[in-house]
Amino acid sequence: MYTDKVMDHFTNPRNVGEIEDANGVGEVGNASCGDIMKIFLKVEDNIIKDVKFKTFGCGAAIATSSMVTEMAIGKTIEEALELSNQAVAEALDGLPAQKMHCSNLAADALHEAIKNYREQNG
Amino acid sequence: MKHIYLDYNATSPVRPEVLEAMLPFYREQFGNPSSVHWAGRQVGGALEKAREQVAAFINASPAEIVFVSCGSEGDNMAIKGSLGALKEKGNHIITTTVEHPAVLETCQALEKEGFDVTYLPVDKDGQLNLDDMEKAITEKTVLISVMWANNETGNIYPIEEIGAIARKYNIRFHTDAVQAVGKVPVDVQKAKVDLLVISGHKLGAPKGVGAIYVRRGTRMTPLLHGGHQERNRRAGTQNMAGIVGLGLACEMAGAEQESYYHRVRALRDKLEDGVVALVPDIKLNGTPNRDQRLPNTLNVSFAYIEGESLLLNLDMYGIAASSGSACTSGSLEPSHVMGAMCVEVTLAHSSTRFSLGPETVPAEIDKVLEVLPATVQRLRDMSPLYNCGRTSDNCETCQTIKRI
Numbered sequence: 001m002y003t004d005k006v007m008d009h010f011t012n013p014r015n016v017g018e019i020e021d022a023n024g025v026g027e028v029g030n031a032s033c034g035d036i037m038k039i040f041l042k043v044e045d046n047i048i049k050d051v052k053f054k055t056f057g058c059g060a061a062i063a064t065s066s067m068v069t070e071m072a073i074g075k076t077i078e079e080a081l082e083l084s085n086q087a088v089a090e091a092l093d094g095l096p097a098q099k100m101h102c103s104n105l106a107a108d109a110l111h112e113a114i115k116n117y118r119e120q121n122g
Numbered sequence: 123m124k125h126i127y128l129d130y131n132a133t134s135p136v137r138p139e140v141l142e143a144m145l146p147f148y149r150e151q152f153g154n155p156s157s158v159h160w161a162g163r164q165v166g167g168a169l170e171k172a173r174e175q176v177a178a179f180i181n182a183s184p185a186e187i188v189f190v191s192c193g194s195e196g197d198n199m200a201i202k203g204s205l206g207a208l209k210e211k212g213n214h215i216i217t218t219t220v221e222h223p224a225v226l227e228t229c230q231a232l233e234k235e236g237f238d239v240t241y242l243p244v245d246k247d248g249q250l251n252l253d254d255m256e257k258a259i260t261e262k263t264v265l266i267s268v269m270w271a272n273n274e275t276g277n278i279y280p281i282e283e284i285g286a287i288a289r290k291y292n293i294r295f296h297t298d299a300v301q302a303v304g305k306v307p308v309d310v311q312k313a314k315v316d317l318l319v320i321s322g323h324k325l326g327a328p329k330g331v332g333a334i335y336v337r338r339g340t341r342m343t344p345l346l347h348g349g350h351q352e353r354n355r356r357a358g359t360q361n362m363a364g365i366v367g368l369g370l371a372c373e374m375a376g377a378e379q380e381s382y383y384h385r386v387r388a389l390r391d392k393l394e395d396g397v398v399a400l401v402p403d404i405k406l407n408g409t410p411n412r413d414q415r416l417p418n419t420l421n422v423s424f425a426y427i428e429g430e431s432l433l434l435n436l437d438m439y440g441i442a443a444s445s446g447s448a449c450t451s452g453s454l455e456p457s458h459v460m461g462a463m464c465v466e467v468t469l470a471h472s473s474t475r476f477s478l479g480p481e482t483v484p485a486e487i488d489k490v491l492e493v494l495p496a497t498v499q500r501l502r503d504m505s506p507l508y509n510c511g512r513t514s515d516n517c518e519t520c521q522t523i524k525r526i
């Protein structure tokens with residue numbers, strides 16, 4: 001059902017955890033759908049220096065969270081805002097159709113974290 | 123890696139003796155039991171022997187057994203066939219909120235056609251209140267349908283008491299016994315049921331064969347129209363190999379009933395005690411009274427984590443279990459059984475069913491108990507719900523949950 005890339009990110013998720021002095025935090029999803037993703041950002045000079053995540057959810061939710069952190073690190077805020085859920089799914093060589101809706105929210109979580117960073121840092 | 127199969131409520135392997143008994147019916151004895159010639163005569167005896175084996179297993183007479191293609195067909199036939207035959211008497215069915223979809227969705231389809239259905243609620247342990255059932259009976263009630271045992275929690279329902287209520291009001295009683303047969307004693311006379319459904323593949327017979335017990339004198343309209351097979355009750359040339367397999371599987375399950383119960387129950391209890399002792403923040407789903415649960419079933423929720431990710435992790439160790447999570451059902455909502463028991467939604471998403479079988483050995487339970495605690499902890503360390511001061515009652519997320 002899942003691609004090798006999804007299984008790789010699911011079994012060895014990158015950047016799991018929290019950033020103590022994060023300057024942007026975003027959360028999406030809700031428990032009733034079975035997926036909650038929380039992204040922590042450390043932004044310096046408009047560049048994403050560090051990203052970490054915590055996710056409650058299925059294999060696809062964990063893999064997309066892990067993938068989005070890898071894709072976001074080193075990007076400018078503007079570049080990161082261009083990242084779409086679709087791009088994350090493609091980077092994982094695709095997700096099963098029924099997962100595209102509920103478990104593919106990692107880019108949204110990233111965007112929420114950026115929004116929070118902008119609110120905090122004017 | 124060794125495979126550890128703990129999903130016997132989903133399906134079971136065909137028993138070697140059963141497969142052996144089936145094989146001649148594909149080549150040597152391939153005849154159609156309805157034919158008058160030698161080829162037909164060769165298999166007629168085997169068909170009737172299988173009917174006797176199934177009948178003896180549930181204390182019925184052979185003429186009361188109709189072979190069908192699966193449990194789902196049996197449930198459809200029991201319900202639609204009864205309402206068709208009892209149209210003049212009434213249009214009301216009483217069932218429960220925790221039935222298998224083969225019953226629930228059949229009832230929902232009938233509601234669209236104008237039938238009335240009462241879905242009895244269960245309490246937080248998944249138990250029924252029989253006073254509710256009696257109160258739900260009206261002049262128009264023609265059928266009560268309650269499963270003998272629940273596939274997700276393993277809860278065993280008080281079928282004898284329900285049978286007595288149905289008799290008292292002269293209402294037909296159907297039970298889906300797909301999960302019960304072979305695991306606990308099933309006797310159609312004691313339980314006073316009129317219709318009872320079994321499925322081969324949960325019993326060590328193959329997929330695609332089942333049987334329905336139809337008490338003598340119970341009028342039914344057929345689900346499948348066509349041939350005169352099964353005394354006009356079910357059209358279609360019989361699946362001879364499958365039926366022979368089902369017959370033998372029933373005979374073997376009947377003979378082994380008691381020893382199976384004690385053996386598998388000891389292993390399940392060991393698993394249950396181990397999980398409770400080794401993993402904090404869990405919830406048992408179903409009745410805590412182990413005598414009222416199937417001896418092979420354990421359903422637990424692990425707080426803060428989601429079921430599919432746990433199953434995938436267990437699968438990496440070769441352990442096969444199943445989950446009530448939405449993510450494993452292809453829908454967005456977790457199991458309707460967890461919903462009916464008002465299990466909090468994150469816990470419903472993490473509900474995990476271990477169902478043991480006759481081939482389960484102690485070393486397999488040891489292995490599960492060895493890997494499960496660390497696996498759960500690894501996922502918890504990844505979860506935003508864990509150790510963040512959120513408890514199930516004070517976080518926003520959980521407010522959304524309560525609505526369901």
Ligand SMILES: Cc1ncc(COP(=O)(O)O)c(C=O)c1O
Nearest residue numbers: 192193194222224273300301321
């Ligand atoms: C309680 C219950 N009823 C009915 C069925 C359906 O049986 P079958 O798979 O033979 O259609 C199942 C099996 O999934 C079951 O567990």
